Amino acid sequence: MNRLDPSLISGMPPFEGIAPDDLADMLRSARPSRVKEGAAIFGQDEPAQSFFLLLDGRVRVVKTTPDGQQVVMRYIMPGELLGIAQALGRSTYPATALAVMDCLVLVWNGQLWSEFAARWPSFGQNTYKTVGLRLQDAQTQVIEMATEQVERRVAHALLRLAHQSGRKTDNGILIDFPISRQDIAEMTGTTLHTVSRLLTAWEEKGLVGGGRMQVCITDPHGLLLLADGRTGRS
Amino acid sequence: MNRLDPSLISGMPPFEGIAPDDLADMLRSARPSRVKEGAAIFGQDEPAQSFFLLLDGRVRVVKTTPDGQQVVMRYIMPGELLGIAQALGRSTYPATALAVMDCLVLVWNGQLWSEFAARWPSFGQNTYKTVGLRLQDAQTQVIEMATEQVERRVAHALLRLAHQSGRKTDNGILIDFPISRQDIAEMTGTTLHTVSRLLTAWEEKGLVGGGRMQVCITDPHGLLLLADGRTGRS
DNA sequence: CGCGGCTTTGAATGATGTCAAAAATTGTGG
DNA sequence: CCACAATTTTTGACATCATTCAAAGCCGCG
Numbered sequence: 001m002n003r004l005d006p007s008l009i010s011g012m013p014p015f016e017g018i019a020p021d022d023l024a025d026m027l028r029s030a031r032p033s034r035v036k037e038g039a040a041i042f043g044q045d046e047p048a049q050s051f052f053l054l055l056d057g058r059v060r061v062v063k064t065t066p067d068g069q070q071v072v073m074r075y076i077m078p079g080e081l082l083g084i085a086q087a088l089g090r091s092t093y094p095a096t097a098l099a100v101m102d103c104l105v106l107v108w109n110g111q112l113w114s115e116f117a118a119r120w121p122s123f124g125q126n127t128y129k130t131v132g133l134r135l136q137d138a139q140t141q142v143i144e145m146a147t148e149q150v151e152r153r154v155a156h157a158l159l160r161l162a163h164q165s166g167r168k169t170d171n172g173i174l175i176d177f178p179i180s181r182q183d184i185a186e187m188t189g190t191t192l193h194t195v196s197r198l199l200t201a202w203e204e205k206g207l208v209g210g211g212r213m214q215v216c217i218t219d220p221h222g223l224l225l226l227a228d229g230r231t232g233r234s
Numbered sequence: 235m236n237r238l239d240p241s242l243i244s245g246m247p248p249f250e251g252i253a254p255d256d257l258a259d260m261l262r263s264a265r266p267s268r269v270k271e272g273a274a275i276f277g278q279d280e281p282a283q284s285f286f287l288l289l290d291g292r293v294r295v296v297k298t299t300p301d302g303q304q305v306v307m308r309y310i311m312p313g314e315l316l317g318i319a320q321a322l323g324r325s326t327y328p329a330t331a332l333a334v335m336d337c338l339v340l341v342w343n344g345q346l347w348s349e350f351a352a353r354w355p356s357f358g359q360n361t362y363k364t365v366g367l368r369l370q371d372a373q374t375q376v377i378e379m380a381t382e383q384v385e386r387r388v389a390h391a392l393l394r395l396a397h398q399s400g401r402k403t404d405n406g407i408l409i410d411f412p413i414s415r416q417d418i419a420e421m422t423g424t425t426l427h428t429v430s431r432l433l434t435a436w437e438e439k440g441l442v443g444g445g446r447m448q449v450c451i452t453d454p455h456g457l458l459l460l461a462d463g464r465t466g467r468s
Numbered sequence: 469c470g471c472g473g474c475t476t477t478g479a480a481t482g483a484t485g486t487c488a489a490a491a492a493t494t495g496t497g498g
Numbered sequence: 499c500c501a502c503a504a505t506t507t508t509t510g511a512c513a514t515c516a517t518t519c520a521a522a523g524c525c526g527c528g
Contacts, residue, residue, distance in 0.1 A: 063373070067463065069381045073373060088366025094373070128362060132322025135365065138372035139297070139307060139328065145379035146423030147303045150516065180474065189380030194516060196475060212474060212525060229301065384484070414506065425485060430507060446493055446506060 004030060009053065009106070012079040013130065017122040026116065030106040041082070041097040041105060048085035048093050050107050054078050057103025058165065058177040062186070063095045072187040074137070075100070075177075077164055080130075086113045087127050100177050145189055148229075153188040154198055155227035158208070162217050171209055172218035180213055202226075238264060243287065243340070246313040247364065251356040260350065264340040275316070275331040275339060282319035282327050284341050288312050291337025292399065292411040296420070297329045306421040308371070309334070309411075311398055314364075320347045321361050334411050379423055382463075387422040388432055389461035392442070396451050405443055406452035414447050436460075 006023035009015050035041055059076035073095055076082050085093050117124035144153050166173035181195040202208045207223050209216040240257035243249050269275055293310040307329055310316050319327050351358035378387050400407040415426040436442045441457050443450040
């Protein structure tokens with residue numbers, strides 16, 4: 001059997017405060033898995049048989065409405081757990097998880113979750129803390145959708161992405177995974193047309209740059225002013 | 235000292251699966267408190283010193299944006315915990331809780347939370363389950379805001395309220411606490427004007443009734459059709 | 469080189485917000 | 499019991515942001 005080294009996951013938030021030997025224990029029941037770009041890690045409403053840790057790549061979590069519209073709930077970065085439906089007492093996945101680029105994940109059998117949480121309390125606590133953070137995120141998103149108009153929502157979304165997954169370049173902060181205008185639209189509850197218009201307008205103002213499936217924020221500060229609405233008035 | 239009886243809280247979801255003697259223990263550290271209509275139970279960004287159980291009345295949980303706009307996050311019914319910031323590792327309350335009518339609450343010192351959770355595992359599990367439910371709620375709300383237009387959002391909001399707190403009357407299901415068009419607007423990210431127009435239109439169609447600070451759903455099924463968008467097309 | 473996904477752009481439409489004012493309801497104090 | 503004040507609700511006219519519809523351009527890949 002192919003042993004996985006504790007250093008793989010030590011230092012990742014969910015495993016904070018757990019001894020290397022214990023990490024090795026946890027890894028013994030894990031199975032590594034490669035996921036091709038565009039493939040699904042799990043699908044909405046499927047029975048939640050496993051939970052996952054993203055080791056490398058980027059994952060987009062999407063919900064689809066009964067009438068087929070899609071909403072991007074969040075992007076997952078390496079070091080984050082996903083598919084933790086069991087932790088919240090759910091028996092099915094609430095959303096679909098898609099590999100935005102080739103990914104490497106660890107897979108555990110879902111039944112292990114309660115075992116892990118009982119045996120290593122910090123693991124449970126860490127998870128619940130991130131659940132708390134996700135609740136906060138969702139609430140901020142509700143507030144943005146309720147009070148901000150499209151331009152500011154898109155600006156906020158880009159800044160959040162840059163913060164999560166930005167790579168500094170000569171031209172500014174590059175969002176370092178492929179993302180389309182359609183994706184941004186589905187994050188912000190608008191259409192790809194509106195996003196496209198906004199981005200070209202911002203490009204003329206020198207706020208952003210980009211190209212096909214790519215966005216780069218050239219003036220983060222300027223974009224932040226836009227996002228927070230201190231533009232134009234008084 | 236004034237003893238509180240375990241029957242006060244037995245049967246309430248957060249205390250499911252806990253023995254009466256233990257309930258009595260928990261109650262010994264609780265302090266009952268009356269809150270007048272319109273008064274705040276706790277305020278956004280205040281240090282989270284206590285957590286609460288609503289015994290009677292209705293509470294509106296509101297977030298205020300930096301520029302003063304308000305968003306109603308949820309209504310709390312008797313039997314629900316509120317102010318559980320500590321459970322999620324927060325040190326301040328994320329929102330303001332307002333008594334919609336005269337309320338009776340139990341108050342515990344916030345530090346007791348971790349003690350309770352350690353001593354009575356079901357209490358912790360119950361709480362996390364409701365946190366999971368609230369995360370789901372928030373996500374559904376995001377999806378609604380992203381994909382539905384105002385009319386359907388308002389319809390959904392009313393149906394949800396009716397489900398949580400509806401009382402059957404001759405004319406239909408009455409939402410049995412005072413609620414203004416403004417409140418409904420803040421739940422759905424629109425303006426009181428639009429809500430007013432919608433309600434009068436619906437009243438003409440015989441879907442709802444009501445009056446000042448009051449809404450009654452006379453045709454729940456019809457409203458559900460509206461909410462789910464099966465109206466007019468094909 | 470041609471095809472398929474992505475992106476841009478224009479014009480027209482429509483849903484909602486904004487502004488403004490009047491009407492209805494409830495509570496209060498005399 | 500009435501009149502007033504305060505709040506809530508209704509309604510109209512108008513402005514506008516964003517979607518929709520339509521079409522063309524662009525880019526990368528096979």
